[in-house]
Amino acid sequence: MSTTTTIGVFDSGFGGLTVLRELLPLVPGAHYIYLGDTARLPYGSKSQATIARYAAESARFLESRGADHLVIACNTASALAMDEITAAVRIPVTGVISPVVQLTHDRYPGADTLILATAATVQSHAYRDSCEAAGLPATEKACPLLVPLIEEGWIDHPVTRDVLRIYLREALALCSPQVVILGCTHYPLIAPLVALTLQELGSNAEVIDSAQATARTVAHMLSQNGTPHPATTTPHAATCEFFATDSVEKFARLGSRFLARPLEEVQLVDLGG
Amino acid sequence: MSTTTTIGVFDSGFGGLTVLRELLPLVPGAHYIYLGDTARLPYGSKSQATIARYAAESARFLESRGADHLVIACNTASALAMDEITAAVRIPVTGVISPVVQLTHDRYPGADTLILATAATVQSHAYRDSCEAAGLPATEKACPLLVPLIEEGWIDHPVTRDVLRIYLREALALCSPQVVILGCTHYPLIAPLVALTLQELGSNAEVIDSAQATARTVAHMLSQNGTPHPATTTPHAATCEFFATDSVEKFARLGSRFLARPLEEVQLVDLGG
Numbered sequence: 001m002s003t004t005t006t007i008g009v010f011d012s013g014f015g016g017l018t019v020l021r022e023l024l025p026l027v028p029g030a031h032y033i034y035l036g037d038t039a040r041l042p043y044g045s046k047s048q049a050t051i052a053r054y055a056a057e058s059a060r061f062l063e064s065r066g067a068d069h070l071v072i073a074c075n076t077a078s079a080l081a082m083d084e085i086t087a088a089v090r091i092p093v094t095g096v097i098s099p100v101v102q103l104t105h106d107r108y109p110g111a112d113t114l115i116l117a118t119a120a121t122v123q124s125h126a127y128r129d130s131c132e133a134a135g136l137p138a139t140e141k142a143c144p145l146l147v148p149l150i151e152e153g154w155i156d157h158p159v160t161r162d163v164l165r166i167y168l169r170e171a172l173a174l175c176s177p178q179v180v181i182l183g184c185t186h187y188p189l190i191a192p193l194v195a196l197t198l199q200e201l202g203s204n205a206e207v208i209d210s211a212q213a214t215a216r217t218v219a220h221m222l223s224q225n226g227t228p229h230p231a232t233t234t235p236h237a238a239t240c241e242f243f244a245t246d247s248v249e250k251f252a253r254l255g256s257r258f259l260a261r262p263l264e265e266v267q268l269v270d271l272g273g
Numbered sequence: 274m275s276t277t278t279t280i281g282v283f284d285s286g287f288g289g290l291t292v293l294r295e296l297l298p299l300v301p302g303a304h305y306i307y308l309g310d311t312a313r314l315p316y317g318s319k320s321q322a323t324i325a326r327y328a329a330e331s332a333r334f335l336e337s338r339g340a341d342h343l344v345i346a347c348n349t350a351s352a353l354a355m356d357e358i359t360a361a362v363r364i365p366v367t368g369v370i371s372p373v374v375q376l377t378h379d380r381y382p383g384a385d386t387l388i389l390a391t392a393a394t395v396q397s398h399a400y401r402d403s404c405e406a407a408g409l410p411a412t413e414k415a416c417p418l419l420v421p422l423i424e425e426g427w428i429d430h431p432v433t434r435d436v437l438r439i440y441l442r443e444a445l446a447l448c449s450p451q452v453v454i455l456g457c458t459h460y461p462l463i464a465p466l467v468a469l470t471l472q473e474l475g476s477n478a479e480v481i482d483s484a485q486a487t488a489r490t491v492a493h494m495l496s497q498n499g500t501p502h503p504a505t506t507t508p509h510a511a512t513c514e515f516f517a518t519d520s521v522e523k524f525a526r527l528g529s530r531f532l533a534r535p536l537e538e539v540q541l542v543d544l545g546g
């Protein structure tokens with residue numbers, strides 16, 4: 001009998017691959033199944049009911065493929081559909097919001113917190129509510145151009161620097177954060193640029209990455225649930241399967257940037273219209 | 274019996290409002306019904322079959338509301354679903370691609386033509402094929418950041434100028450166009466910036482706007498079909514109804530930029546998932 005853990009990782013697109021990238025060294029012996037629901041992205045513009053239906057279908061797909069732990073590596077689904085996802089499957093589910101808020105609270109209790117996220121995530125106020133429940137005064141800043149810039153591949157680009165400077169200057173006019181949360185799974189790709197721009201603007205806020213925080217939480221949960229901890233087992237290479245609901249060519253091309261390594265074969269899956 | 278023409282205008286989002294804006298002075302006495310299928314945008318990332326189904330549903334909706342002429346003010350649907358749309362309704366249908374290519378050919382026969390468009394439109398090569406059929410040597414340039422910048426409201430903004438300079442410099446390294454077609458219904462909002470940037474880069478290409486070309490074609494068709502020409506009738510104000518399949522608040526807010534005037538009440542319509 002195999003003791004390999006199978007971790008399902010779900011996002012509407014590619015961004016969740018930054019969570020997978022953080023998971024690989026923390027839980028190296030696991031088998032990973034990643035699903036990007038690329039045919040139906042962006043979730044941000046959809047109604048809550050539609051997002052919940054899509055996310056629940058995606059979660060059931062990953063469970064049906066053998067996942068025994070599910071990571072919702074998608075801010076919109078984490079913000080709007082955690083109840084429906086948890087109800088749709090029988091396996092434990094981890095979203096991206098609780099882990100990063102918990103980590104912020106543990107490290108910097110009571111810290112003034114700035115959350116950078118997409119317009120849809122900001123409109124849901126899921127981060128603000130979660131921060132405030134943890135005693136962290138929170139300001140949310142929508143940064144709608146960052147995802148298109150990152151998807152264009154302009155990671156360390158003068159235009160991206162200019163855009164970031166504009167967004168951060170606007171945000172720092174409203175608050176003096178001690179912590180800046182990257183509340184979108186695309187943003188880890190520009191984390192160094194965010195830290196640099198904050199310094200340029202005279203802020204010494206710490207940057208916390210929701211992908212990293214989520215991966216740590218999952219690794220911790222697995223070790224508590226009796227899954228052999230990577231440090232105590234003979235390490236063997238993680239295996240990965242990738243599924244996308246739209247163009248597998250585009251997924252492999254863009255996804256390799258997010259995963260920071262070439263993607264193995266991507267399989268097309270149809271979850272319906 | 275009323276002789277008012279009812280023109281249905283369809284786009285996946287707000288961009289088609291630039292076509293409506295051009296139609297209003299050319300066919301001022303008409304009644305307009307605009308549908309933005311905002312819940313299902315962007316069409317660009319969907320399969321051809323899905324786009325065709327969505328577009329056909331949208332076309333039938335506008336016909337059922339009384340439209341006796343249909344304008345597909347959406348490049349993706351014009352590129353990928355004209356046959357299905359035409360088959361779905363009994364009223365005449367005009368897309369955005371043929372009119373602008375025809376206008377370019379009439380004014381500048383044989384001209385080297387550069388098409389600026391979204392990645393999805395470029396991938397379909399609908400503009401290139403249509404230009405080459407009209408004897409216009411064509412180069413297509415995908416400009417994926419322009420729509421997000423325009424939707425952010427950064428119309429005459431240093432960042433938008435920088436991005437446009439980068440895209441146009443890349444395009445001008447490949448061709449020396451006499452004509453530049455704005456092949457996306459968002460782009461008329463930055464038409465002056467495109468012309469200025471071309472001049473800066475040493476090009477004296479003419480900029481042709483697909484919204485304007487489409488509106489002229491529709492006005493011409495209506496006058497040929499016996500619809501009273503605006504110049505020969507007592508002008509009376511156009512009336513407009515607006516429908517969106519997602520947030521009507523966002524539609525009214527963003528849409529007013531594209532229409533260049535405040536939007537009357539927007540009605541929510543459900544065309545299914």
